Amino acid sequence: MPETITIGKSELRKDAWKKVTGAARYVADIPLRDVYYGAIVRSSVHYGHLKSIDTQTAEQVAGVHKVVTAADVPGLPVFGALVHDQPVLAVDTIHHWGQPVAIVIADTKEIAAQAAQLVLVTVEPILPILDPVEAVELNASKLHADGNLLAQFEIKDGDVELGFAEADVILEETFSLPLVSPAYLETETSVAQWNSDGSLTVWVSSQHPFVDQAEIAAALDIPAEKVRVKSGVIGGAFGGKEDSSISIMASLAAWVVQGTVKLVNSRQESFWAHPKRHPAKIYLKLGAKNDGTFIALKAKAFVDTGAFASYGPAVGIILTETLAGSYHVPNIELDTLVVYTNGPLAGAMRGFGSPQSHFAIESMVDMVAHQLGLSAIEVRKKNILREGDQLFTGVIVNQSANSLPLALSHAENILREFEMIEAAPGKVAGSGMALVMQSMGLGAKVPDDSTHQMIWMPDGKVDLYLGAPDMGQGLIMTAEQIAAEALELPFESVSTVDLDTWNSPNGNVTCASRMTYMVGNALVDAAEQLKSQMLVQASRMMNRPLDTLSYKSGNVITSDGGKIPVSEIISRAADDGIEIQSKATFSFPYPDETTPQNLPIGMPHVLFCFGAQIARVEVDPELGKVDITHLTAIHDVGRVISRKGVEGQIEGGMAMGLGYALFENMNLKANGQWVDSFTEYLIPTFNDMPLNFRNIILEIPEESGPYGAKGIGEVTVPPTAPAIANAVYNAIGVRATALPLSPEDLAKL
Amino acid sequence: MKTLQVTFLLNGFEKTIVSAPNRTLLDVLRDDLNLTGAKDSCGGEGECGACTVIVDDKAINACMILIGQVQGCAVETIEGLAENGQLHPLQRAFVEAGAVQCGYCTPGAILAAKALLLENPHPSDVEIRDGLSGNLCRCTGYVKIVEAVRLAAAEMRHA
Incomplete structure (x- = not known):
């Protein structure tokens, strides 16, 4: 690879100085x-x-200013990213345990918390539906006006019944996945400040x-330009901080008082009340030939x-698109139902x-390999996606699939x-692996523009103004x-201004393993513009033709x-009132000619990250306790930036995958009541x-990525548990079909 | 309400504060003294270590002790660790090893590591893990934190 200034190196994060x-x-x-x-008053049904x-008793407490309820919302009483x-x-309705009902606003947090206990919420309880299969039964009560089926994705490719008829072995199993929390260490927080000009300043995580x-x-039924949102330092998010609940409530409270x-x-x-990873029940039936195909x-x-x-609907899409993993299966029939229940809301979480x-x-895949007497490697080698393969969505996989045989x-x-x-005394050792395919991006037909700005200072x-x-x-x-790198400057010469919606361009949501890709591509473009402007200014000042000038470091x-x-x-341009700055937008590419158009909005995804993880465990066969002694991660990142x-992304992602697997x-x-503390969770x-x-x-370069780079944020989580x-x-x-693999279950099995 | 006067050493300087007796050291540090490096994450249950400070050379969860209990003690917070603008070797090692991502657990982890190294200047990786096992991190998978503590320990031994 060519010599670089900073790409591929381990620079020191500038924010780390303040963090330490x-x-x-x-x-x-x-x-x-x-x-x-x-203090938020929450439902206890x-x-x-x-x-x-x-609210009367609470409002009489000294130091309490107001108790806000839904009746105080001047504008739209509901929100939501997709619905x-x-x-x-x-x-009118309580939909889940811990749902916000009212906000007590007081001089101190102690007074607010005490007064919150005095708000009398009267609820007539109804038998809740907590199982997604029950929720779509015919006689289930309707949790929302349009019923309990939020979204359904049915995809067919080939003829699945003909396929099964030709199979030498067919296995069926139902897998159960638990509700899990992103559990970032900084809980959701927002501060909103009402300004006397009728605007609001809102700090968010x-x-x-x-x-x-x-x-x-x-x-609040006010124009968006009246709301100035500033980003604090964020203490982890993992998808869970794509929910505006806390910042809307803080803003409402500030507005009212x-x-x-x-x-x-x-x-x-x-x-209780912030998005989690969706629980799921997944039935699979896989048919294979004797050679493992x-x-x-x-x-x-x-x-x-x-x-x-x-x-939920977007999560359902990615779940569906990855049900066949990193494998080519000629005959496929998938049906995913995304269902409302009275459980805590699930939403975006790393891996989606x-x-x-x-x-x-x-x-x-391991079950089929075992049945056929093949190794985990052999059966995977037979079936992995290859460059140019057509997925069941109609998408052609690009060169990224070349990472699979390597992995x-x-x-x-x-x-x-x-x-x-050798295993430790009294323990039994075993090793296993899994492959992974994770998509990048929001999916076809979802608008996905990301704008970022740079200003060259005297x-x-x-200075970078990142919009995400x-x-x-x-x-x-x-x-x-x-x-x-793009400006041929040392890493130390570039810094980033805190995000503020009044000063920063809109870079869209930080999510979907696509930030390096989107922000990087936009900045490479912006840097080219910046260098051109520099030469135009130099040409004007020096009175020399533009084509006699060039830019270097x-x-x-x-x-x-x-x-x-x-x-x-x-400096001279600044004296003339000219600022050397550029703004560039990168739009996630879904070329019409190669993107199938017959699918629901958000489908298909067209770029993928692949990888493999290998675990070695030692199990105490009597107690069912699992010790993970070795983990190896193999991931293609296109190009290391x-x-x-x-x-760090890989290590942290695997830790999250390990938690999903074991606890x-x-x-x-x-x-x-739900498990709701780190004592139990x-x-x-x-x-x-x-x-x-x-x-x-x-590093298999992604041709559309900045310096060949692509995403790594999410792909690290899915393969760890399997x-x-x-x-x-x-x-x-012992084949566990449910997560987490608890010692009790393993000993029982 | 009854109040309490408490005098203690805070980052080397004597400090006297007046507080309601039912408040924790974490409340006083964050809300009265604007020392916000110690964080709340688990909600005052002592489960996460994000509020770790050093009291008389021991790492403790500031959410688990009442302010009256630090009377006469030496309390060290992350804000007092750098001297004359020079980062402590642990702080530098966390930056250099890439052990900082979101950073929310970082002050607590650094102080837990400092207390560990006071007791055991030459810890093995297993001892580092044990010494910091009360400090949760959701971003890093801990690999680079162990590396940072190992690096800092070596540097501090040679200093």
Whole structure:
């Protein structure tokens, strides 16, 4: 690869300096004067008719300014990314446990919390529906006006019955996936400040500040330009912060009391009322020939979106599109139902449907291999997608599929290595693997433009105005590296201005494994514009023809070998009132000629990331306890932009996948309430991670990506759980069909 | 309401505050002293370690002790770790190892590591993991945090 300035290197994240000294300001840390505190009154039933809300006693408490209810919402009482079905505050019906009903606004958080206990909410409970299969039964009560089936995706390719007729072996299984939480460490927080000119300033911890701006404006019935949304430092998001609930409530409260109101969800509130990963039941039937070739796949998936739609339909799409994993199956029939229940709302979460589908298909592939007496590698080699293959959606897979045989050949060696290692006394060892295919982007026909800006400052440094937030994953560092490379400047010369909807262009939502790709492509374009402007200004000032000038590493070069630092030109241009700045928009490409047009909105996805993960486990056969001793990740990133950044994404994604495999389960407790604390909801700790961890990063350039780069954020999560489940099977011969793999279940099985 | 006067060393300087007795050290640090490096994540259950500070050379969860309990103690927060603008070796190692993503757990993890190294200047990876096992991180998978502590320990031994 050619020599680079910064691409592919491990730069030091500039935001890290503030984060290690405690100076980074997350929304709850922003110092503001005269702040009121809000406490949210929440429902304590799963489902019911909301009869009345008596705020009188609470409002008489000294230090309480107001108790806000749905009656105080001046504009649209509901919001939602895809469907407007989520009330800002409950109206008439309680749809889930912990739904916001009222907001108490008081001088201190203690007073607000005490007064919240005095708000009398009268609800006539109804028997809740908590199972997605029950929810679509004919006699199920209707949770929303249009019924309980939110969306359905049916796809057919070939003739699945003919396929099964030709199969030598057919296996069927139903897999169950739990409700899990993104469990970012910073809970949802927002501060809203009413300004005397009738505008609002709202600080958010959000993946979509421009959506927040629009939804706040709609709820308050004011023009969007009256709402200024500023991004705080974000303490993790993983998809869960694509929900405007908390910022709309803070804004409403600030609007009503004409002051500044701070709302911080407790961990319990975060569990109850913020989007989770969809629980699912996935039935698969896979038919194969004796040599391992897959010939037919039938699937039916019930996806539980909980009380409100959130991103449910879009999650259903990606789940459907990844049900066949990284494999070519000629005959396919898939049917996915996305269903409302009275569960906590599920929405976007890292992987977006694909962790669910991959647990099913990657377990099934090992089951078929075992049945046929083939190895996990052999059966996968037979069926992996190849460049030029047509998917069941009609999309042709590009060169990215060339990473699959490479990943498999690494996996083969690693499995062999793992199998040589002896188990600890009293333990049984096993190794397993899984492949992964994760899409990038929002899907065809979904508008997906991302705009970003750069300004060349008189000191020769460049300020980036990114239109989409960094949720902690390192988007800013990646963007700065790409901008520096494109402008031939050192990494240190580029910095990023905090996102503010009044100053920043709209970069769209930070999601869908596409930020490096979208932001990078826009910045490469913006950098070219910036260099052209630089030369135009130089030509004007120096009175030399444009074609005698060129740009090189922060200098304008003249045809006779002269070299003028850009800072000189920018300063002189500034004196003339000219700013050297550019703004560029990148639109995710869905070329008409190659994108099938006969599918629902959001389908198909056309670019993919592939990879493999291999796990070695040691199981205590009596107690059913699983120790993960080794994990190896093999992922194709197209091109590494930031080496430590990529490694960190993979390591963190695998930890999340490990939690999905072994512990995480937001189930109903015996008392009828959801698990809602870190005491009961276990995320992986230091000691849960394997001591032997390895990253193998492949670089097969994505031709449409900036410097060949593509996404890595989500693809790291889906293969971990099935790799572990396959390893457990190979250790003790027990096939778990439900996550998490609890010791009780493994010992019972 | 009854109040309490509490005097303690805060990042090397004597501090006297007056507070209601039912408030935690975390409440006082964040709300009264504007030292927001210590974070709340689990809701005051001592499960996440995001509010870890050092009290008399031991890492503790600031959400789990009442303000009166630090009377006469030496309290160190992340804001006091850098000296004369120079980052502490642990802070530098976290930056250099890529151990910081969202950063919400970072102050607590650094202080837990500092307390660990006070007790055990030469920890193995297993000891680092044990020493920081009360500090949750959802972004990094912990790999680079262990690396950062290992790097800083080596540097501090040589210093």
